[in-house]
Amino acid sequence: MELEQNQRSWEGYVNWRNKPALRGRHGGMLAASFVLVVEILENLAFLANASNLVLYLRQYMHMSPSKSANNVTNFMGTAFLLALLGGFLSDAFFTTYHIYLISAVIEFLGLIVLTAQARVPSLKPPACDAATPCNEVSGGKAAMLFAGLYLVALGVGGVKGSLPSHGAEQFDDNTPSGRRQRSTFFNYFVFCLSCGALIAVTFVVWVEDNKGWEWGFGISTIAIFVSIPVFLAGSTTYRSKIPSGSPLTTILKVLVAASLNSCFNSRNSSSAVVNMTSSPSNPHSGSRKQQAGKEASNTTNKEPEALTNTLKFLNKAADQNNNNPIYSSIECTVEQVEDVKIVLKVLPIFACTIMLNCCLAQLSTFSVEQAATMDTKLGSLKVPPASLPIFPVLFIMVLAPIYDHIITPFARRVTKTEMGITHLQRIGIGLVLSIVAMAVAAVVEVKRKRVAMETHTNNNNSLLGHDATKPLPITFLWIAFQYLFLGSADLFTLAGLLEFFFTEAPSSMRSLATSLSWASLAVGYYLSSAIVSIVNSVTGNTSHRPWLSGANLNHYHLERFYWLMCVLSALNFLHYLFWAIRYKYRGTGTTNNN
Incomplete structure (x- = not known):
């Protein structure tokens, strides 16, 4: 019976030449290793631009701060939502192998367009100074900018929708070792994603700020170009699921x-x-x-x-x-x-992770603004506030191997189960950590405001009247605590979601289901903007000043906003428990009672 199941697990899979995949020759950790290397290069190419794009749009395309921020949000949200398209095509018409190659080429073409525009002065708006007014990019130059950006978004969506599933397809569902290796793959997929992010928010951002954006876009272009031959190098080892229709x-x-x-x-x-x-x-x-x-x-x-x-x-x-x-x-x-x-039963789990990603959105908005008012020196080194994402990235890189090699084996021995910690338990841990992160963020903001009040009082300045251009005598490392908790939440939830959707979804819908992890991230970013608008609208009608408005951050009631996010996250966790406890894992008939 076991031999028959193992043989059946290899049916329905083909190699890169569309011939039947062979056991022992195709699949396994070697094939998945190529995918992990590709993920480093791909995420480097994406985040190198996304993390600093708002500066490019403001300084070189002369957009207003609000319009720049909206365009960056739209770009990133679109890229993650298009992962659903990549997953759909991988399930319906093409293999994940082909969708990745097509998407990487599309992203490469988009980056070439952006690199050319950044390189050639005539393709950008004229430089401006005190004597020359700034004219926002328009006409054909704007069309070129947005064509490049959304070609990149389309390519990123296809890559995100196909690459995780392609790596997970290399492992045998019907053997304990295959399932354990697949779990390890998802842990290291998040690890490699963080490796690419680390290079992007440090080295590439420094190049963009100091050497020019043509070099920054150029590095991204080279990274995605190199990822294609690296991916192709593993072709003889891959197995790919045959598409089974829409x-x-x-x-x-x-x-x-x-x-x-x-x-x-x-x-x-x-x-x-x-x-x-x-x-x-x-x-x-x-x-x-x-x-x-x-x-x-x-x-x-x-x-x-x-x-x-x-x-x-x-x-x-x-x-x-x-x-x-x-x-x-x-x-x-x-x-x-x-x-x-099965698809309908996993949708509530998907919905419950949106609030977590809404909390993660604060890392690139208010948390950066908080750090900008604080002392960002580490010895003689001055850390740019935009580089603060390095904290969760580093923590994920440290925690991922510890989780896979220490925590999971220990949990298996304690629970006497193959998984040790179930997917839903792992996602739940991430949701709890997001609650703690928002509470920590609120406490840190109270401390920051208290230091600001004491500083301005000692200098005979009004807290609200002070321009807050000078850093406060409080280290920005206080902000690192909320970054660490949210980084840990991201590791537990993202890796857990990817594996949960891939494992539980029907074979014919796995890529589409796995793409829901990225769609949750996109919806979370959009929800964050909506919550900020609602909070300002409600508090503006009930008090003299909206919570999140003013000339500088000291005017904000950011601590109240963080407490609100903490309460919403706690309610969301209770909602999650309602669905998770009742969920029955596919093929086991057991609920997640633990």
């Missing part, structure tokens, strides 16, 4: 069939309804086996033998009348119905 079509088909059959049955209550079981008398089973023959070769999960009792409404999608099939053109198999149920 997962969205399957989802829509089941929902429509369930609705129509429900309406028909309500009008014809006397009609006989077939009992869907795996017995030979089930007239749907023959049809199901014929339709699912191809899909069965593409999945490593055992085909369900009967409809389950969860989301019973969808069971009607597989109901038929013995003598007169209803809407045979949208007839659904038991497997299709159960696959759609």
Whole structure:
């Protein structure tokens, strides 16, 4: 039986020449290692620009601060949302192997456009000074700028939607060692993502600030270009899942069939309804086996033998009348119905992670502004506030190997289970850490404001009237605490989400499901902007001054905002517990009671 399962796990996979993948020759940690190296280069190329792009738009494209910030937010949000497109195409029409190559080439072309514009003065708005007014980029130059940016966003989306799934596909679902190696892969995927980010926010940002943006864009262009031959070098070791058609079509088909059959049955209550079981008398089973023959070769999960009792409404999608099939053109198999149920059951988990990513958005906004008012010296070195993301990045790089090699084995010995810490437990730990991070951020802001008040009082200045151009006598390392907690939360949740979605999703929808991790990040950034606007609107109507407005940060009630985020995160965690405790892992039938 075990040998049969192992052999079946290799069916439905092909090598780079579209020939059947062979056990022992394709897949495994060696193949995944190429993906990890590529992730370093890819994330370096993306974050090298995204982390400092607002400065480029303000200083060289002469956009206003608010417009620059909005354009950066739109660019990053679009890039992460387009991961859904990359995941969809990987499942429906192409392999993850081909989607990565196509996406990397698109990102490369976009970076060439941006590099050329940064290099050639005639492609940028004229330089301005006290005697020359600044004219915002417009016309063909603006079209070139946004064409380059959104080609990069399209390429990044395709890469994010295909690369994690491609790496995870290299491991065997049906062996404990394969599942453990896949878990290790996701831990080191986040580690390599952080390695690329570290190089981006230190070396490349320094090059952009001191040598010119053409060099910064040039480094990103070289990085994504080099990633292509590195990826191709592993071609002979890869195995790729055969695309099995549009997962969205399957989802829509089941929902429509369930609705129509429900309406028909309500009008014809006397009609006989077939009992869907795996017995030979089930007239749907023959049809199901014929339709699912191809899909069965593409999945490593055992085909369900009967409809389950969860989301019973969808069971009607597989109901038929013995003598007169209803809407045979949208007839659904038991497997299709159960696959759609799984997708619907993971969506609440996805929704509960959005608030965490909303908290993470504060790292690149208010936390940087806090640090800018503080003493950023480390000995003789003055640290730019924009380089503060180095703290969570370094902490993730330290914690990821510790988690994989120390914490997880210890948890396996304690719990006597293969996973040690389940995916949902890991995500829950990340959500708890985000609550702690927001509480720490609020306490640090109270301390910063107290120092500011004492400093201005000693200097006979008003806190609100002072321009806050001089750094306060308090080290910016206080801000590092909230960075460390949020960095830890990101490690637990992102790696847990990627593995959870890949493991739980039906084989035909894995890339699309894994892309939800990136979509959660995008929605979290958008939600952060919405919450700030709502807070200002509400507090502006109920008090003399909105919490988050003023000439400088000392005018803000940022500590109140952080406490609000802490409360919202706590409520979100309770919401998460409601769904996580009731969730049944695919193929186990057990809930996450731990």
